[in-house]
Amino acid sequence: MDYLEIEGRAKLKGKINVSGAKNSALPLIALSIISKEPFKLSNLPNVKDIRTLLHLLEILGAKYRFEKNVAVIDTSEISSTTALYDIVRTMRASILVLGPLLARFGHCEVSLPGGCAIGQRPIDLHLKAMESMGASIEIKNGYVITRAQNGLKGAHIIFDKVTVTGTENVLMAAALAKGKTTIVNAAREPEVVQLCQVLKNAGIEIDGIGGDELVVRGTEGELPRLKEVEVIPDRIEAGTYLCAGAITGSEITVQKVEPSHMDAILTKFRQMGLRIDIHKDSITIHPTEKIEPVEITTSEYPGFPTDMQAQFMALALKAEGVSIIEERLFENRFMHVGELLRFGANIHLKGNIATVYGPADLMGADVMATDLRASSALVLAGLSAKGITKVHRIYHLDRGYEALEEKLSSLGAKIRRLKE
Ligand code: EPZ
Helix, strand or coil, rough: EEEEEEEECCCCCEEECCCCCCHHHHHHHHHHHHHCEEEECCCCCCCCHHHHHHHHHHHCCEEEEECCCEEECCCCCCCCCCHHHHHHHCCCCHHHHHHHHHHHHEEEEECCCCCCCCCCCCCHHHHHHHHHHCCEEEEEEEEEEECCCCEEEECEEECCCHHHHHHHHCCCCCCCECCCCEEECCCCCCHHHHHHHHHCCCCCECCCCCCCEEEECCCCCCCCCCEECCCCCCCHHHHHHHHHHHHCCCCEEEEEECCCCCHHHHHHHHHHCEEEEEEECCCEEECCCCCCCCCECCCCCEEECHHHHHHHHHHHCCCCEEEEEEEECCCCHHHHHHHHHHCCEEEECCCEEEEEEECCCCEECCECCCCCHHHHHHHHHHHHHCEEEEEEEEHHCCCCCCCCCHHHCCCCCEEEEECC
16 A cells, blocks of 8 residues: 655645535436537546546446546437445445436436445435435335436425535436426535536536525436536635645645635634735745634534535644534534644544544645545655655545645655555
8 A cells, every 4th residue: 555755844835726626526427328419527636536537437428538637428329227335435426327317217226335444424314305206215124225217306395404416416317307397405406516517517407506505307217418517626625725824834835726715714813813815727826924723613614514514624723722623513523633643732622513623734644535525634744754754544535635745845845656
């Protein structure tokens, strides 16, 4: 297995390009299942999760080309509707094939995702929504077996909790359903908005895009012609690199970003005393004498994203004072705390609230990645710590960060990928 070796305390300088958003690319790849013709996606990040979902579609019978961050996916010859455990267990987002497969073929069998490091993450809301659109649901041998022989029909769906992939699954199913579907308490993430825009550009009637109530008029089984799409920039990757600048007291610029997707993140940098310059599609962060402590509560978009919680906890280690971080979305998203303590951090956990005492004099250590965003927090701490840090199990990182060590090295970080 690979690991990253980091020699901390190097100052960073310069500009890097941010990749396309993994969490926008995944539903768009699943959407190709209902496309009448080959679907072309550009600015696709070349990360493990993307390759995994493309492989899943290939197993179902689809064909695709993926090179230089562009993919063309042809699903005309899909012959299977069974998403196998082997793939689904490696990536929970495989559940995104449920809605489109059910809508196009009238049935599908998707392995239950199982839990993951950051929490149980059930799919009950996805399934209840499909049932209300006329599907029958059966759980058997670890698989969700769904049937809608007479096709899906529009329904009035109220999500008990905001669910990003739940909203995306329903949007893709509703696009082919008969009649109107209303989604109340819908997720509003930019990734959900892009999915809505691709559907609308293909002629599907959608109202309320960007809001928490969406209305979709389905085509009653007629497959839409999806137009080519450029995946939006990854706001979490951009935030992660800005944290790298902040935690090393450096001035860096992230390019090919969409600043309007990052209000909550940029507000927290400013509250911590960091100066942020915003340009049309780039953001520059400037070092500050004193990093202020911060209070963070994660919430659904447009609130502060849970996917940035671990990275800001690492940054809070350098703040001069006590920071409070409350994780509201997942029941177990503090796996990085134990590893940060190995750097010499002083963090107390009580339920879903972490109290971070700064500034900590971080010393390099051997640490272990546990999930995608926690891994990036360990890299950030390593960039700031005295001495050598080794981050093990970085296959977690490779799921969602394209060329991380190359991008950081280009900014002057002393980081390299080695084999265990
Ligand atoms: C998406 O996951 C993202 N993944 C996650 O990013 C992100 O952390 C999460 O949204 C929250 O923003 C993708 O978009 C591929 P949810 P998702 O359904 O859709 C509960 C990353 O790092 N829930 O919005 O799986 C659930 O347990 C990943 O890129 C139910 O109870 O998250 C959680 O507590 C990590 N029942 C909350 O809702 C359901 O049926 C939010 O989950 C569905 C969800």
